[in-house]
Amino acid sequence: MLRKQIAASVTASSGSVKDHTVNEFLTFRLGNEEYGIEILKVQEIRGYDSITQIANAPSFIKGVVNLRGVIVPIVDMRIKFGLDDADYNQFTVVIILNVANRVMGIVVDGVSDVISLDAEQMRPAPGLGPVIDTEYIMGLGTADERMLILIDIEKLMGSSDMGLLDRSLN
Template identity: 70%
Template sequence: MSEALQDRSAVTGEDSREYLTFTLGEEEYGIDILNVQEIRGYDAVTKIANAPDFIKGVINMRGVIVPIIDMRLKFQLGTVEYNQFTVVIILNLSGRVIGMVVDGVSDVVALREEQIRPAPEFGAVLDTAYIDGLATLEERMVIVVDIEKLMTSGDMGLVDQIRADPAQTGS
């Protein structure tokens, strides 16, 4: 499926970058395509004892244990419903493989730096450190996320603990 997305991607100039866009609830997000390893359907996961709700568990992907993060739960977007559009985006972040569950994948888009506007400041109420900015594509707004900053933030540190202690998976 990821090959099909790459085939559809626009030809980019030197001053633009490609982003994979995906949906969570009513919102559309974009992440740098270079962090995406593959896209796969949502499958059952092995639960992890005492993990926060947003960490669904782990999967064994060709011999690699991959933690699975549900982004709707992470962003506190309400009830999660898994359907035929629910996918897992497998990310490769600084040599670590992490899966994130999203409602659906939209497209691959090319954005120039000037198309991305800075995110508004919300002070201490909302942590926007992982938001690179907002881009407008035709009639839609895309929240551009620095996925490496998000996945390596303090509250995601549990990912390293899970990978370090496979005994917790019960396998």
């Protein structure tokens, strides 16, 4: 759905189609970059708390938490994206997501705000060839002087290296 809206945005910039759809994204920080995920995938935001580690889990899976009786896997996005070591502080949060009817959490450096982007503010992901995997990037969003990397969280969590979603759902 969002890919169609981004494609409509590119077409709109050429003047042939106009799309007035507005999309809302929760913005968060990882290092110096700002990212956005669809607000409809967000269930809640929690402070970073104790996480039970799971033996033999990939390094980006910090462990699990018990969220009101539901065992929720927690992914550290800094590790997943190959960024510097995480510095867990008072701003570090866990965004609890509901993706394809599966509850999971992602650890981020901090949550900024919820931002609305219309089709003219979104651009497709740049083609960077085989050097950089952009499969999980829906596109880039611009608001004022801010540039957001828009993440397709469903594709990311359903990827073969993550394995957090049933692949038949994608």
